[in-house]
Amino acid sequence: MENYDWIVVGAGSAGCVVAGRLAEAGRGRILVLEAGPRDLSPWIHLPIGYGKTFYAPRLNWMYRTEPVPGLDGRVVYQPRGKVVGGSSSINAMVWSRGQAEDFDGWAAAGNPGWSGADVLAAYRRMEDHALGASDWHGAGGPVHISDIAGECHPLTALFVRAGLEAGLRPNPDLNGATTEGVGHYQITTRNGRRVSAATAYLKPALKTGRVRLVTGALAERILFEGHRAVGIRYRRGGRVHEARAGGGVILTAGAFNSPQLLQLSGIGPADLLARHGIAPRVDRPAVGRHLQDHLCYDHVYRARRPSLNDDLLPLIGQIRAGLAYLFGRRGPLSLSVNQGGGFFRTRADLDRPDMQLYFSPLSYERALPGVRALMKPDPFSGFSTSVSPCRPTSRGHVAIRSADPSAAPSIVPNYLDTEEDRTTILAGARFLRRLAATPTFRDLIADELKPGPDCASDEALAADIRARAYSVFHPCGTCRMGPDPADHVVGPDLKVHGVDGLRVADASIFPTVPSGNTNAPAMMVGWMAADRILAETAARR
Structure with a gap:
């Protein structure tokens, strides 16, 4: 003992x-x-x-x-x-x-x-x-x-601009006096x-x-x-x-x-x-x-400008990224792909933000479910925007399956067990469409890959949420x-x-x-x- x-x-x-x-x-x-x-x-x-x-x-x-x-x-x-x-x-x-x-x-x-x-x-x-x-x-x-604001992919600055055009306030410190607004995430890294x-x-x-x-x-x-x-x-x-x-x-x-x-x-x-x-x-x-x-739900786009896909997929891009990291601990290998984001209110009567926003200057739609192939993104310029309701009201449970500790x-x-949760995430999806319609994103987006322009009604969006939403862990x-x-x-x-x-x-x-x-x-x-x-x-x- x-x-x-x-x-x-x-x-x-x-x-x-x-x-x-x-x-x-x-x-x-x-x-x-x-x-x-x-x-x-x-x-x-x-x-x-x-x-x-x-x-x-x-x-x-x-x-x-x-x-x-x-x-x-x-x-x-x-x-x-x-x-x-x-x-x-x-x-x-x-x-x-x-x-x-x-x-x-x-x-x-x-x-x-x-x-x-x-x-x-x-x-x-x-x-x-x-x-x-x-x-x-x-x-x-x-x-x-x-603070990665000065190191993010250039598309992240366009995302922040689009967020302002969509009515969000600028927030240079998402861990400051308020979380509300749009800006760059801070991450747990050193050198x-x-x-x-x-x-x-x-x-x-x-x-x-x-x-x-x-x-x-x-x-x-x-x-x-x-x-x-x-x-x-x-x-x-x-x-x-x-x-x-x-x-x-x-x-x-x-x-x-x-x-x-x-x-x-x-x-x-x-x-x-x-x-x-x-x-x-x-x-x-x-x-x-x-x-x-x-729970998280995203929209995925093909871009008219180079994205992180162009840095991480081609061999020459991988070599450049590797050298930047090797000689300066800089570049895409030193960052998360969650580079931009923020918090906003889905309704004017709320007293604080109830929705989190993510921007990733990368897409990996080819990846198998459950695999984040960050070093093998799509073979085209792409990016995604995502929403995640902050305070879900649905409740679940965890229980042992047997007395075996290894089981x-x-x-x-x-997930989405309450009407409030279903309504809130649908409001988030609608905001992603509003974001995509801003002048900055209209110039950037070549195609909406998911859910696609035909997914327009509340019923269609709700069905897509049920089909594609995932845990943000x-x-x-x-x-x-x-x-x-x-x-x-x-x-x-x-x-x-x-x-x-x-x-x-x-x-x-x-x-x-x-x-x-x-x-x-x-x-x-x-x-x-x-x-x-x-x-x-x-x-x-």
Whole structure:
């Protein structure tokens, strides 16, 4: 039996932050368990390499949902990082912190300490922002945020101009005083390399000697003494190991795997556990419920001007891109393809933006479903625009399929399950048509490839949304935070209701999905979890 002060289960976006901060504070010995390998693949660290890791089974859980009625019964791909750094090692690197009102809503729902002002203070401590220290940004923190406005493909400037022509306001800082408007995304890179939670937090922590990282370690269940979590049973290389934690166990395995491990350990809906022969330890119906995710829908165009396709497909273009990266860490290989975007309101009566906008100066319509062939785009100049409703009202669930820890959980997202969600995404599709009709885009667009000009009526657009919309990979809410043990899994201190010595700290605890990309909020949760643990341990001294 191995003994530690803390066990962190999952070296992902939040887990690396928790472990890093505990190690920095010198609070005991920490074991970090990760089911995947070390983050040694060069495709992880080359920013545009996420097109390779998107469909790499060694680095990616590659989950799939159950058939979704609201999407014509389609199965939807759900990539999740299975590697040190978790999804922060394979994502598109967009740093989007959410709207202050999102977190004010969390606090108002019975979670003190999680307001917009509270989380902004955490973000500023985490950041080393290219725009420098300000009321909205931090400098000198572990997570470097790059401002790519001066490096984007030239088509991105045309997109921003078209957005202004479509009635959006300019926003040079989409993480500033407001998210509303159109501009350039900021991304987690430093000197042309990806900044993941692992590079920012875990690797420095490993140098302290206080952290032991075990990769290839699949957590099978939580160990208990009475109602107190005291350790983890895990399998590695065909052998079963057990580790004990004097301070506590912290689940940071993500929106799918944290509820899965709770259920495997007897914490969850009693009827579900009984069906799979698991003795219920604590009947918690909310474990695995309230799954939320952002859905995305795009329009694809053939362009009259060169796009990123022309830089990445021809051999000469690949050589130029490679040389630019090799000798200056610049060029398309140093960026995400999500280069432009913003947030807008689909209705005038809304008090804040409810729709996220994306622009990619590249198209890859030839790619097989589930494959982002970023280095093999279409053999013509092309680009895409996309919309993603910020605050979906549909709710799904995650549940174990069996008592086998290696079996993927059942994922039921229920996309477009409500009339409000269907109406909102249709309004987003209509905006994409308005954007395409601006003078700038009329001059740029040669053809609308998808959905095509014949798809004109609301009925036709709604049918195309059902046929082509996809997840933008922001699952959350399955161990949501709140004060009521009957409807929430953890309290505002992130402790599991009804269990001692056990916390959950990842995107699964979001009471509602933030209005934007979720990697930054997931890392913020790791920061806030460490704050609470450090304050509690200091109080005991």
